[in-house]
Amino acid sequence: MRYLPNADADRHQMLDAIGCARLEDLFSDIPREVLEKCEPLGLPMRSELDVFGELVRTAEANSAVNQISLLGGGIYDHYTPHVVGQILARSEFYTAYTPYQPEISQGTLTAMFEFQTLICELTGMEIANASMYDGTTALAEAALMAERIRKRKRVAVAANLLPQYRRVLNTYAWAAGLELVDVPFDVSGRCAWERTPENVSAIVVQSPNAFGVIESLGGLKEKLGDALLIVATYPLALGLLEPPGSFGADIVVGEGQSLGLPMGFGGPLLGLFATKMEFLRQLPGRVAGRTIDAEGKTGYTMAAQTREQHIRRERATSNICTNSALCALAATVYLASVGAEGLRQVAELNFAKAHYLANEIGRLKGYRLAFDAPFFNEFVVRTPGSADAARRKLGRMGFLVEDPAELEALGVKNALRIAVTERRSRAELDHMIAALGGRR
Amino acid sequence: MRTLFDYPPREGVGGIFPTCDVPSGSPAEVLGEGLVRRNAPRIPNLSEGDVARHYTQLSKLNYGVDDGIYPLGSCTMKYNPKLNEDVARLAGFADVHPRTDEPLAQGTLRVLFELSELLRGISGMAAVTLQPVAGAHGELLGMFLFKKHFEERGETGRTRVLLPDSAHGTNPASAAVAGFSVTEIRSNERGTVDLDSLRAELDSSVAGIMLTVPNTLGIFEENILDIARAVHEAGGLCYFDGANLNSFIGRARPGDMGADVFHFNLHKTFSTPHGGGGPGAGAVAVSEKLVEYLPVPWIAKAGETYRLDWDHPRSIGSIHAFYGNFLVAVKAYAYLLQLGDEGLREVSGDAVLNANYLQERLKKTYSLPYDRRCKHEFVLSGEGFPDHVSTIDIAKRLIDYGVHPPTIYFPLIVREALMIEPTETESRESLDRFAEILETIAREAREHPELLHNAPTRAPVRRLDQTQAARNPVLTYPFGEQTA
Known part of the structure; x- marks a missing residue:
């Protein structure tokens, strides 16, 4: 195993140096019945190439990364330099x-x-x-x-x-x-x-x-x-x-x-x-x-x-x-990279894009903001009819929108929570409005 | 040391973010004046080159596992395979939001499920959760599970947790945060739990024991089955701290030793890096009687589909925002897949052999209070040198020789302790070299003690004044003051 530098010859010499006949003797302080019960996992030793390939395929099974995220609720799709x-x-x-x-x-x-x-x-x-x-x-x-x-x-x-x-x-x-x-x-x-x-x-x-x-x-x-x-x-x-x-x-x-x-x-x-x-x-x-x-x-x-x-x-x-x-x-x-100016800029981008989308959605028939207090980059919008139906429609168009169940648990029904970060382009936002059966 | 606040500010260094492509009103108009920030935070605007150089320079003031041997006892500073780092950076893993619908995150859920299953196999226990994000977080979860167990049984008088004096420092704190009082159990002259002292404490006020296996002296509790039996017969539960799993992984399972709760440190045994103090990950395995109390959500598999399962009404709830440190878990998973059963046995074999080899050699030069075969680590004492040379001096002199010192002054039951854990990823030459350095230092301690008292002299700074740092805390940059 290439993470383990010692070869068998080293191990033998080291066992000799400590006056121990077999490696197993170093484990004789563990009760024998415990040692005997230990079962292997049935896991073979594998190469780096093999394991990397498998994990790349596993990562690709996360199809979410190919979609446009409007998910938020405490975690956001921000850009990192x-x-x-x-x-x-x-x-x-x-x-x-x-x-x-x-x-x-x-x-x-x-x-x-x-x-x-x-x-x-x-x-x-x-x-x-x-x-x-x-x-x-x-x-x-x-x-x-x-x-x-x-x-x-x-x-x-x-x-x-x-x-x-x-x-x-x-x-x-x-x-x-x-x-x-x-x-x-x-x-x-x-x-x-x-x-x-x-x-x-x-x-x-x-x-x-x-x-x-x-x-x-x-x-x-x-x-x-x-x-x-x-x-x-x-x-x-x-x-x-x-x-x-x-x-x-x-x-x-x-x-x-x-x-x-x-x-x-x-x-x-x-x-x-x-x-x-x-x-x-x-x-x-x-x-x-x-x-x-x-x-x-x-x-x-x-x-x-x-x-x-x-x-x-x-x-x-x-x-x-x-x-x-x-x-x-x-x-x-x-923070050192963006500086005070960059931080203000990215915060304003979040603010502006979220407000643009909220205003546009608010113009759609049957949609309105659930709350009138000020927001930053995330808002709750009431949907005409079931929020799930609207969400499924957006999902088919490649948008990730959160399950409305969490809002329902807070007592807010027929509503979706939408987060917009600096990563969302105007084209994406316009596309979303269109997907909701909007103005264009 | 120059901080980023000491750099001259630059102008015109924007360009990370694009200009706004949507019409927007002024935030002050939309939000009203009271909500908009009046004073900008004092964060300098720097060029990217400034930033890259600053942090590259800082990095050079650090010592990591990639710089050399890092024999911190009970910390298992083994080599961190590079494959793991790249796997965790794959966009498919890194860029998935925790509220993503399960069908779109099957890869991540699969890793979480499969890793839990592997850890369950390694533990020989009934179920595993990956929600704890550090060893101490796993301990805390374990104590929450103790509490829940006795609450459900109406045994609320069980408020005491027994702790050997050789336990990790986080153990008593974890028990206390969960509302338990701590009773210390003495070690005997062999460095293990004194069974009579233990039995004398066992009564209906005891919730259970927290036992580090093997303990912080690097000694396996040979009577572990008797300890577990005694605690169980008294109606208590057994928490085994698995920070030292590296010493028996693949050879013995805590479930077969009587554990009701066992925590793994993925950042120790499973090779994920320590990051200068996190993020780690601390999976927890439990016995059958505690399974239904595990935190939600669980990761479930039905057919070939993975999902989050929130429907466990007797669960203690959640202890993390989401599902634990997934990007750490995926590194541990990559490690396990590479090692397999054979590799895991080699890990514990070499970890224990390396420690015993080093112990055997160093006990000729330093005092070894518990002189017996060790597991993955051992504890020397820095006592017995003239001219007030103490363990801290030995540690600082090691820095002059370009290696990281061991854990010092712990465990508390050894005076002037030097707790050494070489790990399996050190070669025999590396161990020999480390031993030679410690032998040289012992000679210097007798012949030129000032070399130790003055150490380190070859580090980026000399010995730091900890007393001043405690007495007159300066915890943020003193803007506007002249600094050295």
Whole structure:
């Protein structure tokens, strides 16, 4: 096997050196009955050429890649400049471990420090960690952190959260004994804040939310008393939208996939987690910090480690260890490549194309937007008759549109959620309008 | 170290995105002033060359498996095959949205299903989920499953989890996040679980045990069947931490040892890269009695068609946005397909042989507190050197010789621990060279201790001040301040 460099001759000499007659003797500490029960998988050893061929064919069985995607709901078909992939392919980055030895991990650590800074700049917050698994687990960790800070088990949760966020939050809340109380949404698609319950540790809100609608966060923080404001956000949208930090958010989480990560059927993703400096001791996850070396030269190391599991064990702020470091590097290189100007441009492209399509669909007979509150690049449209029928029609024309079941579960019937990114051309959008029996 | 914020901003460096081809109103008009960003984020606009050079320079300050031996104990830093990287970049895998209709994503679903089946076979257990995205995430899922099991049985008084003092650091934290309290079980002088101490703790308040197999000393619990039997007889469950599966893969199965939950680290045993701290993947296998609680959706197969199956009302719910780290899973799948049964046995054989070979040689120079055959790793002690030379000095001196240090100061039960896991992908010459370096360092420690105290001197930076980083945290770029 070419991943294993030792030949049989080496193995024999090594066994001799340790005074062991047979390799099997090295496994004699495993109970014999356990060894005897072990059955093979029935899997032959195969060549690289053979395996690559099979996996290329398997990938081709995903016919979705040949279609035009209007799918969204937290994961989007964005464009990534090629420099990102080239940097990520450098094995000094991807074959390294967590930077426990900072002197030979300055590449990873400097990039982590840059990432934390970029996330703070985007969200308008003071500190950020070096990443979580994904947006949903970041949100669950935020709810746990709020409980640690405010020492209350109740959390108010906007009912228009994307379902995957709510599912994961439900699981973590059940395990931690948190009580989640729904805050309903109104006809505009926005959360009805006046119906926030009392005595909660935090209120959890997502903007843009499950309907693509941008929440109105202005003045909200002041009405919450001492409850923390937790906002789940869409980082690419923050190129155009006022960041949650400006509205007094205490914790901002988000899914970083839009910043240079492939959709990858939903993984790996990139959990963003940012908060205020005063909450540093309660922050989950790794953080890189700037320091100096023995000669006074600037360098980077992992900081505030006394919060973490490898030091504090069962009293740690989280059990997270391995996170999404390489995905955070992708986001860092992505943002460095597009710059503030490129980020604004791509966010405006998303905004403009989504609004163009929404306006055009709105002109079609029987179609109308489900909500009148502002949106970014995703919107919900009511269909004349069954949403499934409209979806099937679009599917036959090569458009990927999401199953309306998820909206139905949120109480929105006969409707489709449509996401439009910078990758959709005007021709594609016009083609879609035509497919819906439209104007041309 | 220069950061991207230290570069002079460039003008006219756009061009990644096209100009807008649809008529559009001004966002401020459509959204209203309050929603549109007032202050641009401070992200410099750079040329592509600036970016490529900056990150290429940063990469050169790192040490990866492709640079040399990386003997971090319990981290299994084996070689990461290049085929896997290219497979995960195939557009058919990388560019599929998680909400794609199942018929259009059959290739991906097939990989997820088939990999689960292979891992199920390797574990000898009833079912596998690929939803956890890291080892600690798998541990957390395991603890959620414990909780659910006892909740369903009305045994809510089972709130304690037993943990040997040789367990991974994430174990106690995972138990705590799931709401359990932790009771530590002492190791005996042979470095294994003390059965009497264990039995003394087993009562109706115990949910179960979390056992690292083999443990962090690299020692297999010879009494594992007795341990599992005792825990089961007391009504508890057995969680086996599979981070060290590399030491017995293809030769023994956790299901045959009594495991109720077992987690795999795909980024250790199955050769997917660590990425400087993720993304990993942490599949979990369970015994029959926990199957119905596994997270949704499951990946199901009917005839030749694969689909997502959400209909499991007794499931704990979801622990990830979608279906786990698919692009990591596909790398592990490619690895397994290449190795086959024969390759897997060779992996554990060479991993254990390499560790024992290195241990045998190094114990002549360094103290080996638990002097016995090891599995895939072993733990030396840096004690016994004059002039306050300690393990950290040895580690930093290794850097001067161009190799990565082992895991240090862990496990906690060995003073001045140096935890060494060479993995099967190191050749005999590589092991010999690593041993020679450690022997030279031991000599230096006695003759020229300052070389160790001052190390590293050949790294991009000298020893870093961790105290200042903790006391005066600078966690973001100090815009506007003068920097060194």
